[in-house]
Amino acid sequence: MPATGHVVFAILGDVHPDDPAARLDERVDTWRPDLVRSIGRVWPDRTAAEHAELADRLVAVARAGYAGRPADLRALDERRLAEPDWFQRPDMLGYAAYADRFGGTLAGVAEHTGHLRDLGVTYLHLMPLLTPRPAPNDGGYAVADYRSVRPDLGDVEDLRDLATTLRGEGISLCLDLVLNHVAREHAWAAAARAGDADKRAYFHIHPDRSVPDAFEATVPEVFPDFAPGSFTWDDEVDGWVWTTFHDYQWDLDWGNPDVVCEFAEIVCFLANLGVEVLRLDAIAFLWKRLGTSCQNQPEVHDLTRILRTVARIACPALLFKAEAIVGPADLPAYLGVGDNAGRVSDLAYHNSLMVQLWSMLASRDVRLAAVALQQLPQPPAITSWLTYARCHDDIGWAIDDTDAWRAGLEGAAHRRFLSDWYAGVFPGSWARGLVFQDNPATGDRRISGSLASLAGLESGDPGAVDRILLVHAVILGFGGLPVLWMGDEVGLLNDLGWADDPAHAGDNRWVHRPRMPWDGDRPVVPPGAEPVAAGVRHLLRTRAALPHLHAAHPTETWDPRDPGVLLVVRRAPEGPLLLAANVTDEERWVADDVLHWLGLHSPRLTDAITGARPELRDGAVRLAPYQCAWLYAARG
Structure with a gap:
């Protein structure tokens, strides 16, 4: 069911259905005021005439982009305009990988689409593949040419072919657009x-x-x-x-309008190759202001709105995803607040959820997570959080000191604890991670490691499989667009040979970027991880059939009744769904008052994950160690 805020887009898709030029003119008329408004906020010291002149330049870029857009992609634009909630639906599933580590080449990626299709993947994020400078190149994020592809992966036509192949399988291609900087060789x-x-x-x-x-x-x-x-x-x-x-x-100096126009052209170029999502890399750093951290400045969001507006005119099927790994207080603005609500990025990483997941597992306590997650407002109904447990990057402990205080913790001490725990040096830790970027001056110590190794599978801990499935159940049941990191679906462990490649020897993040081990079109499942592979597939199938998990429906994090049980409520027209996650290695209970408040104390109460009526005692629901339940009232 489309979200209300998308009505204007759906209407535009029905205007002059047989006249593309008229539809383009309609979009220009609709979106040009947004350009002028955003330009005025970024450059308030310039005249109205200068604002209008820059808006005209950007509209010209959009018109040229649309003129070069292939017919099949114009048809995709119309479908997306008619179904604007396409990326919010519960059957949306993301997957992220390095092209060379997943398939060797772009053509090799296409050969393994069967695995993605079997998982139910509808969105594939391939890590930086545009031409970088020679190594070192920050894993590809030092881009030397935005209009060509790494020669070892293929060329632009191979990229176009891959996007076409994926689109035929119902999979949208996502690529990185590095905004903050270019390679010295660009x-x-x-x-x-x-x-x-x-x-x-x-x-x-x-x-x-x-x-x-x-x-x-x-x-x-x-x-x-x-x-x-x-x-x-x-x-x-x-x-x-x-x-x-x-x-x-x-x-780059984003205060220079020429830079903005250059990137508007690049956005159209990539969209016309068939890219459907652009991950706006390092977006938080775009605007420099003396006396600040030069991160999360207001102009960042207006600059994003300018580029998004160009895309809404030229290639409306394209989504923007903000790579904003920032503190909870700064995160909502990347999906839009105030006048920018729903007019900047369509997707943003829910970094706070990822951090709190690992914090809960280490501390066996959900109170900090509940406090932190409650601070985030609902995103605009036409946007979506992107939920994830791991990505290509390290884990930075973005825990707000005030949130920690409210939960009875001292922020710096808790961050130290988490680093020690996931490095495997805290007594009793089952994790096997590596410390990344130890900064004694600030106390910042981030962590590298695969999901399975961080959750205890590498150390042989008996609770590891249940912890891994709990993590997946939370990111899949929280609402939004969940994304799996390559190999997590089969429990890949740390790559112990990560430093053997001289280009990577100084960057231990490659420990969680192993090459996918293939046996034909199936990934090899590590010994002992067979229950992970089966369990993740079951969760994916279950999620796709639950209308409660449409991203437009609001998410509520409730105060915990038991400090070991996370309570998250999804409010949907079909009725509420309660995600209850036991983050401890002991039996816990979902209190009966929670069920009564939600109207779930019913003979029809069902755990969607097991498909069965949950075990009750005195009206409370039993949760086994590390069990996550998705509780709702089944119909019929």
């Missing part, structure tokens, strides 16, 4: 180094340390071990270049 940076004044203005370049020092007083280091500081001296440009991540990644 044509723009090369021109700046060669003396091109226009391209030099694409970057933050300073002749001496006065401005960099002023910014560095408040800007935190992202990779203190790899790349201390945020500026790098470059002899060729005779200046200090802003380099947030690595010295070979040059931050």
